[in-house]
Amino acid sequence: MSLEPVFKGTIFQQLVAxxxxxxxxxxxxxxRYAKNLETxxxxxxxxxxxxxxIFVGREEEMKRIAMxxxxxxxxxxxxxxxxxxxxIGKSQLVAQFAHRFRSTYTAIFWIDGATKDSYVRNLAxxxxxxxxxxxxxxxxxxxxxxxxxxxxxxxxxxxxxxRWLIIVDNVDRDSGGYQSTSSYYSLDTLLPGAPHGSILxxxxxxxxxxxxxxxxxxxxxxxEDATALLxxxxxxxxxxxxxxxxxxxxxxxxxxx
Ligand SMILES: Nc1ncnc2c1ncn2[C@@H]1O[C@H](COP(=O)(O)OP(=O)(O)O)[C@@H](O)[C@H]1O
Ligand SMILES: [Mg+2]
Numbered sequence: 705m706s707l708e709p710v711f712k713g714t715i716f717q718q719l720v721a722x723x724x725x726x727x728x729x730x731x732x733x734x735x736r737y738a739k740n741l742e743t744x745x746x747x748x749x750x751x752x753x754x755x756x757x758i759f760v761g762r763e764e765e766m767k768r769i770a771m772x773x774x775x776x777x778x779x780x781x782x783x784x785x786x787x788x789x790x791x792i793g794k795s796q797l798v799a800q801f802a803h804r805f806r807s808t809y810t811a812i813f814w815i816d817g818a819t820k821d822s823y824v825r826n827l828a829x830x831x832x833x834x835x836x837x838x839x840x841x842x843x844x845x846x847x848x849x850x851x852x853x854x855x856x857x858x859x860x861x862x863x864x865x866x867r868w869l870i871i872v873d874n875v876d877r878d879s880g881g882y883q884s885t886s887s888y889y890s891l892d893t894l895l896p897g898a899p900h901g902s903i904l905x906x907x908x909x910x911x912x913x914x915x916x917x918x919x920x921x922x923x924x925x926x927x928e929d930a931t932a933l934l935x936x937x938x939x940x941x942x943x944x945x946x947x948x949x950x951x952x953x954x955x956x957x958x959x960x961x
Contacts, residue, residue: 741810741864741867743864743865744810744811744862744864744865744867744868745810745811746810746811746813746833746834748802748806748812750799750802750803752814752826753795753799753802753814753871753873754799755796755799755800755803756796756799756800758933758936759796759800760929760932760933760936761924761928761929761932761933762793762797762800762929765786765797765919765921766797766800766801766804768919769784769786769797769798769801769904769919770801770805772784772917772919773869773902773904774805774808778808778867778902779866779867779900780899780900781898781899781900781901781902781903782901782902782903782917783895783902783903783905783916783917784902784903784904784905784916784917784918784919785904785905785906785907785912785913785915785916785917785918785919786798786904786905786906786907786913786918786919786921787906787907787908787909787910787912787913787918787919787920787921788908788920788921788922789908790876790908792921792922792923793921794873794906794907794921795873795874795906797921798871798873798904798906799814799871801904802814802869802871802904805869808867809867809868809869809902810865810867810868811834811867811868811869812868812869812870812871813826813827813830813868813869813870813871814826814871814873815827815870815871815872815873816873816874817872817873817874817875817891817905818874818875818876818887819887819889820889820894823872823889823894824849824850824853824894825841825843825849825853827852827853827856827857828841828849828850828852828853828856829841830856831852831853831855831856834856834859835852835855835856835859838852838855839852857896860896860898860901861896861897861898863898863900865900866898866900866901867900867901868901868902869901869902869903869904870896870901870902870903870904871903871904871905871906872891872895872903872904872905872906873905873906874906874907875891875905875906875907875909875912876907876908876909891905891912892915
């Protein structure tokens, strides 16, 4: 069977080549499917989530996400959650994952999952890119916004459109598991129900994460990572990153003292 190279030149391929992975991954797309995939190709657009210029460490976590989302057939439905404290680096990790593996997917979309409203609105905003003749979103008309989001869901559900990645960021709606909080919503009822597609969630809510394959993001455990972060940030304005520094370094206090 002839294969289209999918992972060529990616960190993933390097990991496989280096023997880091000894698992069976789908490493290509049969040529006969390639045309189908072309039909659903949406150019990668990193607007909506900013890639940090400094990104250090997290290779183990990156590998774990790759293992959870890319092992076996990529077109099977996979849901993976990244769980951890605010500021620990969840959003940045998944943004880096999306960027590194962008050629693996036909489409990658970033959805703010903070509330049900933001989820639906963000999904609706994708419509103009994938639904023919979709009208521009008018946020003052909730019913129309909902219809647009529904149209995007239908597009995601098409059987041949099976190689997309959706990132649902900040699903902290019931952090602590209290369903009575005003921002609570049931994520399950919103996620596309197709038997295909990959979904990557970030959340502070452990109980939500445990409903899926998940990884818990902790402070840097390796001194090399903490050193690299300090080195990368030295001399720069660290104002916006103070919380993150506190978190990432809390696992390494012993050697800093
Ligand atoms: N591995 C990393 N290397 C360097 N900076 C990072 C790393 N992870 C996160 N940051 C920075 O730390 C801050 C908080 O990260 P973020 O991903 O927003 O945390 P969370 O989503 O868990 O609240 C951001 O400014 C981000 O750019
Ligand atoms: Mg975040």
